[in-house]
Amino acid sequence: MDTIQILFYALTVVALFSAIMVLVSKNPVHSVLWLIGVFFAISGHYILLNAQFLAIVNLIVYAGAIMVLFLFVIMLMNLNNQSEPQKHIWIKLAGAIAGGCFLMVLVSLVRQAVDLEHKSVLVGTGDIGLIRNLGKALFSDFVVPFEISSVLFLSAMVGAVVIGKKD
Amino acid sequence: MTLLAIDWALLIEKLVLIAVIVFASLGIALYTTFAERKVAAILQDRPGPNRAGPFGLLQPFADGLKLIMKEEIIPNTSNKILFILGPALAMTAALMTCAVIPWSSHVELFGRKIDLQVADINIGILYIFGVVSIGVYGIMIGGWASNNKFSLMAALRGASQAISYELAMGLSLIAVLMISGSLSLKTIVEQQMAPGHFWNIVYQPLGFLLFFVCALAECNRTPFDLPEAENELNFGYHQEYSSMKLGFYLFAEYVNMIMSSAVMACLFFGGYDVPFLDESALAPNIAAIIGVAALLVKIIIFIFIFMWIRWTIPRFRYDQLMNLGWKTMVPLALVNMLATAAVILWRAGV
Numbered sequence: 001m002d003t004i005q006i007l008f009y010a011l012t013v014v015a016l017f018s019a020i021m022v023l024v025s026k027n028p029v030h031s032v033l034w035l036i037g038v039f040f041a042i043s044g045h046y047i048l049l050n051a052q053f054l055a056i057v058n059l060i061v062y063a064g065a066i067m068v069l070f071l072f073v074i075m076l077m078n079l080n081n082q083s084e085p086q087k088h089i090w091i092k093l094a095g096a097i098a099g100g101c102f103l104m105v106l107v108s109l110v111r112q113a114v115d116l117e118h119k120s121v122l123v124g125t126g127d128i129g130l131i132r133n134l135g136k137a138l139f140s141d142f143v144v145p146f147e148i149s150s151v152l153f154l155s156a157m158v159g160a161v162v163i164g165k166k167d
Numbered sequence: 168m169t170l171l172a173i174d175w176a177l178l179i180e181k182l183v184l185i186a187v188i189v190f191a192s193l194g195i196a197l198y199t200t201f202a203e204r205k206v207a208a209i210l211q212d213r214p215g216p217n218r219a220g221p222f223g224l225l226q227p228f229a230d231g232l233k234l235i236m237k238e239e240i241i242p243n244t245s246n247k248i249l250f251i252l253g254p255a256l257a258m259t260a261a262l263m264t265c266a267v268i269p270w271s272s273h274v275e276l277f278g279r280k281i282d283l284q285v286a287d288i289n290i291g292i293l294y295i296f297g298v299v300s301i302g303v304y305g306i307m308i309g310g311w312a313s314n315n316k317f318s319l320m321a322a323l324r325g326a327s328q329a330i331s332y333e334l335a336m337g338l339s340l341i342a343v344l345m346i347s348g349s350l351s352l353k354t355i356v357e358q359q360m361a362p363g364h365f366w367n368i369v370y371q372p373l374g375f376l377l378f379f380v381c382a383l384a385e386c387n388r389t390p391f392d393l394p395e396a397e398n399e400l401n402f403g404y405h406q407e408y409s410s411m412k413l414g415f416y417l418f419a420e421y422v423n424m425i426m427s428s429a430v431m432a433c434l435f436f437g438g439y440d441v442p443f444l445d446e447s448a449l450a451p452n453i454a455a456i457i458g459v460a461a462l463l464v465k466i467i468i469f470i471f472i473f474m475w476i477r478w479t480i481p482r483f484r485y486d487q488l489m490n491l492g493w494k495t496m497v498p499l500a501l502v503n504m505l506a507t508a509a510v511i512l513w514r515a516g517v
Contacts, residue, residue, distance in 0.1 A: 053290055064300025
């Protein structure tokens with residue numbers, strides 16, 4: 001085992017443990033904080049792949065912005081153990097089975113994917129995740145979808161303002 | 168030993184550097200609290216703290232001792248783990264910024280070339296943004312875990328202030344990045360040092376002004392210090408905190424001030440550059456020492472301006488704060504960004 005493998009397993013353990021804690025925690029605020037832990041671990045994985053830009057943007061956007069909004073909503077609505085409706089055991093069971101089926105579909109897909117067959121991960125050497133290459137790809141090859149997605153965001157913003165203005 | 172093929176000398180070098188930088192920042196922050204009281208005293212025409220030691224120089228240690236000795240109260244109904252995590256996060260986030268700041272060029276010791284920067288990553292500025300956005304959690308977790316509605320409201324107020332001004336800060340930075348074409352702080356500083364180039368403040372006066380105002384808001388300094396408005400808003404997110412945990416929150420603010428001053432010096436005022444001096448003609452070690460001194464002088468000047476503003480301008484009302492953030496700062500930053508882009512394109516001859 002070299003250093004990268006040790007780091008990989010350590011980060012994976014952290015990510016999986018935090019992800020399980022997100023589900024197990026009774027308190028929604030704790031869930032959000034564990035989810036932030038997951039994002040940190042995944043950012044660590046990105047850094048192992050030499051995708052520094054993705055790693056830090058993952059932190060800024062997900063951990064820094066979206067999770068703060070989650071926290072805002074949870075804190076303002078004052079959700080806690082008592083106010084959370086207790087679900088019936090059958091619903092929980094159905095959820096577990098449905099989730100398990102979905103997991104099976106995903107795993108079989110990943111195993112059979114042509115793009116992933118006989119490919120190894122570029123650890124620490126790939127440079128597609130660096131900001132220069134990413135920027136060039138986004139603004140030359142993928143410029144139309146990129147700009148269209150920005151229009152999508154704008155319409156989402158306008159929609160949010162319209163909904164917020166309505167009394 | 169193939170298990171851990173690490174460059175141990177590099178590891179030790181970085182650990183020493185981290186230790187020195189962290190302790191130096193804490194030491195400077197300690198004396199910044201003293202300087203704050205002295206500056207306030209001078210501006211208000213009174214002597215200020217002058218009892219502990221000569222000229223009151225031991226006052227920060229007396230303050231620290233007092234905070235540690237105070238009874239530590241953790242409210243019964245609070246969430247204990249998060250209550251402790253809050254100040255720890257605030258302090259950690261404040262100190263983490265120093266990893267990407269280039270404190271000077273490099274020194275040569277024991278035949279090794281040692282960069283006086285912990286990590287020269289090619290996303291330096293984004294890293295700072297990441298850390299700043301994590302800093303919001305210190306405020307929010309502390310306020311929520313106190314289980315007090317005033318703390319919670321203040322935490323939400325503080326967090327929304329931080330988020331609002333992060334936006335304008337980012338936009339004003341994009342203009343600087345367009346000029347330098349790099350996200351690495353070291354590269355940005357070296358570009359400003361290169362002969363024939365001026366400091367970025369010459370190219371980006373409006374960008375600097377916007378960044379400075381946003382830095383005031385991010386550090387919760389007056390006129391944006393609503394999170395600690397004890398007289399009209401019933402104090403801030405740290406209302407339930409006592410003893411050294413309160414001390415950590417207040418101390419983190421001073422560390423933040425130092426770090427944002429260092430970032431501003433690097434981005435707009437040439438970092439460790441001394442104007443009208445050719446550093447490359449000097450021996451590397453001497454140049455490095457002069458560089459550290461130059462950066463420290465710039466940081467101290469910025470900190471003094473922070474304090475000067477604090478004791479001169481009254482604080483904003485909350486709606487004024489939000490209006491300024493969203494209706495003045497963001498549009499101005501956008502205009503600044505577009506104008507910079509236009510000039511760059513025009514000069515490139517497109």
